[in-house]
Amino acid sequence: MSSKPDSNNVHSAQNLHGSIPNGAHTAVDVVLDTAYQGIDSNNWSDLFKLARKSELPEFIADMFAGKHINQSEDRPALHSALRNLSKSPVILDGQDVMPAVTDVWRRIEALCNKWVGVTDVIHIGIGGSDFGPRLAIEALAHVPDIESRGMRMHFLANIDTAELARILDRAQPNSTRVIIVSKSFTTLETTMNAKAVVAWLKDNNCTKGQIAKALFAVTANVPAAKEFGIADDHIFPFWDWVGGRYSVWSAVxxxxxxxYGFKTFEEFLAGAHAMDLHFKNAPLENNLPVIMALALLYQQEKHGIKAYAAIPYADALDWFPKWLQQLDMESNGKSVGKDGKPVKYSSPVVFGSAGSNAQHSYFQLFHQGPEIIPIDFIAVRKPMSARPESLAHHRILLSNCLAQAQALAHGKTDSNPNNVYPGKRPSNLLLLPELNAFYLGALLALYENRAGTLGALWNINSFDQPGVEYGKVLAKPIEKALASGSDQVVANESVDAITAERINFLNSNS
Structure with a gap:
């Protein structure tokens, strides 16, 4: 394995110059400024008391210790082990998981070194098997002078064949590799898309040997991957103690x-590991994930907020809000707590897109709508290109970010009610020194740890997702009815009267 960056000291040359703003906090050179949250020192004191009353320090310790904090599935949530570059032991049920994790790192590096002559990679996965790697590939493509191996990376998630067709029209079958990513290896969208890609390879005269060489799997269900026809040495495992939406740090x-090379992947892990060490060791009053979680909880208590927005003022992070939607709403979008009783609060609706594009879309609602919607403004201190106009453009980008936060906080009075801005709209400002693999990893781990913190504060299990399954169950009899072609489907225990009418309409017009 190549030399790894030190997760405690990596990028020390990027240390902040000058003092950070009053009331701001920093970790791993990431600055969090909560000055516009409208939370005074007494409020903060009460919030930290609440965190301790909720046994948040114990939750954090239990998570890193491998305790079975995912109670409904009787599993730990040890995604932090996947980026534990120190290789310090992580004990799960008496066994150190790090040798297995380290072996996967070794295999990933070996594959990078020998995978040559590949023009296209089709990554097949959905949800947590898609969002993380897709976000990272898109974000890091903007890093000036980043190593790139010249392959076209295609992400195939949707069961809609439009996405499949677009990819297959571009890919070159004889030099394509296919990575099938599914924790269970039973996800319908993923297995159907994988079979379609294999059929495409066959239709393009790829031999059985060529297809075997082309197929790889990342899964916790190794037997199912073998049954699909994937060779043992092409299967990269991850484990049931890793939630799908927390899995980008694994072979996912x-x-x-x-x-971008194994060194870049290591730097991505190193940034996340450094943020984990901060989350694990920093006192609550200086702990970035904890502070962000408590600020959101405060706005729920004070304003009854139902949504918040994440607005990255970096085009490279346009996929970040989509990744965050799954992280927050799949983790914490629940109405029942760990004790089986209704909860007072759970995840707000999450949305967002890159600023300043978002300003010209839905910021009107932020400024003058009746609902208060907190915002996380995310900005990068350095421009993301080496163009001669980059500094001038970046100043305008940053000035828009700062101006929007100020306008939302203070508002504006006017004799014309149409021109009144109520103000007192809360926001955070997150500042990254630059956007590269290290700071991208730190950013994602910051929000992952914030999601777990919020779950602990709300008494919610952030690591299961039972609500996702019911619709999948109902889809099976509906698909069978659609496949029948009959326009005489009647309501039954699996298909209600409205759905039966819709099936009949679709079949009669097919």
């Missing part, structure tokens, strides 16, 4: 290493 992140 293989596209990052393949596209």
């Amino acid at each position: 992140g293989l596209p990052i290493a393949l596209q």
